[in-house]
Amino acid sequence: MNTIALKTLFIKEIRRFSKVWLQTVLSPLVTTSLYILVFGVALGSRLREISGVPYIQFVVPGLVMMTMVRDSFMNTSSSLFQSKINGTIIDILVAPIGAFEMLLAYVGAAMIRAVIVGSLVYLVALSFTWFPLHHIGWTVFFTVFVTATLALLGIIAALWAEKFDHLAIFPNFILLPLAFLGGVFYSIDLLPEPWQTVSRFNPLLYMINGLRYGFLGVSDVPPVTSAGVVLLSFFVLLGAASALLRSGYNLRS
């Protein structure tokens, strides 16, 4: 393994998003803080408890997860796609770097960005409603594997995309609807059938509820089930991203 190249690419990716922190860190923090303010503080005071916890606390894990999902995806997808478009991907392709080092560096940096923004959102939420983490182990597990999974999806999207419109499909038409329908703002127990069953086919439901269990100890699905779905998603996307990078799909001719 080329450890110098791995370290360099990892640090480069962190420096890249740090240089545009207004867009990559502050912007999602402000947007999610507004969600907390509107849905948690303003409307939450009028809503009764859900799953035995105050509504404002109920929405926080979902909002943290929604932010981490988006940021992790955006970091790998935008970085790799932009380097494809502006031609600087050549700098990596001619270097003695294997697919494994590329994956580790891109995914690692995306996870760092997602965890920074997710932690800041959590800190903002604590200023409105203080609550301790219920289970640190599950919290760390879902944070690590979900951010890694979405970073891998970002790599696949960037390799596949040939124009910015292609890339925009994922956050706008897939991730955001799945996050909203995955129980960020409600428990799926409130849904009538068949929507409750339909919701169980949404992988983001398990990601959101997994983190909600880690934060609050409440969840629509057992944490072990959520962990299984997350791990399955992670390994499927890891296999796909590795295979695409190794083959040079849309990178090497």
Next chain:
Amino acid sequence: MKPPVLRCRHVTKRYGNFTALQDLSLEVYEGEIFALLGPNGAGKSTLIHCITGLAKQSSGSIEVLGFDTIRDFRTTRRLVGLVPQEINYDPFFTPLESLTIQMGLMGVEPSRERADTLLKTFALDDKRDAYTRTLSGGMKRRLLVAKSLVHEPRLLFLDEPTAGVDVELRRELWQEVEGLRAAGTTIVLTTHYIEEAERLADRIGILHKGELLLVESRSSLMGRHDGRSLEEIYLELIRKADGRPDA
């Protein structure tokens, strides 16, 4: 005789039904400047891409200093540098950062001292901390050359390095290329400026529709066509290969 720095054996590259390189065999020797000439679409860049890892040949083998470019890609990429045809730059980074990052990517411990030397060599030291997007076209081109040298490659590919640059910068780049050759770097140059090859190259290869029409030392080639310029010789060969009558 020393083994060649670059050895291509029966290299064929196909894109679907289109054959970009056809059973190409070529050797390039240490310390020489080898000019690869040919019209647009002849396969010059495709060959360079296959050697540097940007593309993979459909069949045949390519070795750099005896190492296979596919099996031993980590070794061969450490030995090879590439100045690509298109100017590219990362808008997020300065020339100094670009150089240190490229060192790391090439597996060399990033060195501020080495970066400073390259910035001075390519007259970019007063722009070291400027965003790369603010550099002039000539400066961006020089930065590309500097980036290709961060790991001190034994074999350097210059893919039309003077395309679209003014006369002054072209002459500067020629001087730099001659300096690199004097320092022992083997150089493969593709160009549409035939006078560039005539001035710089030790040997010349002419590629046409994916096939090598000729590989010969410049002095021998010019000697065989007494009194004619390389451009005239080149045009005659291309016309013959196309089956067109002499102009």
